[in-house]
Amino acid sequence: RKEVEQDPGPFNVPEGATVAFNCTYSNSASQSFFWYRQDCRKEPKLLMSVYSSGNEDGRFTAQLNRASQYISLLIRDSKLSDSATYLCVVPFSGGYNKLIFGAGTRLAVHP
Amino acid sequence: NAGVTQTPKFRVLKTGQSMTLLCAQDMNHEYMYWYRQDPGMGLRLIHYSVGEGTTAKGEVPDGYNVSRLKKQNFLLGLESAAPSQTSVYFCASRSELAGGPTDTQYFGPGTRLTVL
Numbered sequence: 707r708k709e710v711e712q713d714p715g716p717f718n719v720p721e722g723a724t725v726a727f728n729c730t731y732s733n734s735a736s737q738s739f740f741w742y743r744q745d746c747r748k749e750p751k752l753l754m755s756v757y758s759s760g761n762e763d764g765r766f767t768a769q770l771n772r773a774s775q776y777i778s779l780l781i782r783d784s785k786l787s788d789s790a791t792y793l794c795v796v797p798f799s800g801g802y803n804k805l806i807f808g809a810g811t812r813l814a815v816h817p
Numbered sequence: 818n819a820g821v822t823q824t825p826k827f828r829v830l831k832t833g834q835s836m837t838l839l840c841a842q843d844m845n846h847e848y849m850y851w852y853r854q855d856p857g858m859g860l861r862l863i864h865y866s867v868g869e870g871t872t873a874k875g876e877v878p879d880g881y882n883v884s885r886l887k888k889q890n891f892l893l894g895l896e897s898a899a900p901s902q903t904s905v906y907f908c909a910s911r912s913e914l915a916g917g918p919t920d921t922q923y924f925g926p927g928t929r930l931t932v933l
Contacts, residue, residue: 710859749907749924750860793859803848803867804875805922807859 709733710796710808718814723784727811729794730776739777740795741768744810750793754779784815819843821925823908829931830898838893838928840908848911849891850875850922851883853904860907866891898932905929 742750760769791810798804852860862875
């Protein structure tokens with residue numbers, strides 16, 4: 707099993723839709739997780755950190771299910787500008803010096 | 818405040834040639850990282866540094882060397898380039914004061930390398 711697995715998509719959704727991505731991880735000792743956003747041909751940028759059961763920031767909600775070892779990202783009221791690849795990120799062996807990146811889920815929001 | 822910068826932005830090499838990628842950060846960060854990103858795969862850690870004068874191997878270190886002679890710079894070297902090293906290379910840095918739930922790695926814009 708890969709350390710971090712994501713559905714590559716693409717998820718094609720209309721503006722205003724709600725869309726959710728899941729990410730599974732293999733290291734049960736991981737305590738905190740991250741979602742990064744990467745625009746086409748650009749560098750990744752931190753979108754949200756996830757700890758305890760979840761986190762919410764405006765239209766974005768991240769939730770953590772430790773028992774099933776997955777985290778999710780929910781985007782409400784999708785905007786055209788949300789079109790990007792969303793990377794699920796897990797600390798390596800529970801430490802923060804290194805991160806393990808998922809391959810990403812691509813989201814395309816259309817008018 | 819430029820953040821993390823990388824030079825060059827693009828490069829084409831022939832098999833066997835050597836080159837050095839430069840990463841510079843002006844945020845006084847202790848930790849610096851080199852990743853490569855290939856289609857369909859997540860970013861993979863090549864080498865990293867936890868401070869000036871220190872380096873450590875990441876997930877895919879073979880064929881690369883690094884140096885951190887100055888805190889603000891982290892160099893990635895390819896001694897004898899191979900087509901398998903065609904990739905997009907990202908440098909990142911983060912503060913030693915981070916390391917908790919709100920940890921953030923700041924990335925440079927990337928270097929697109931093609932090895933023919």
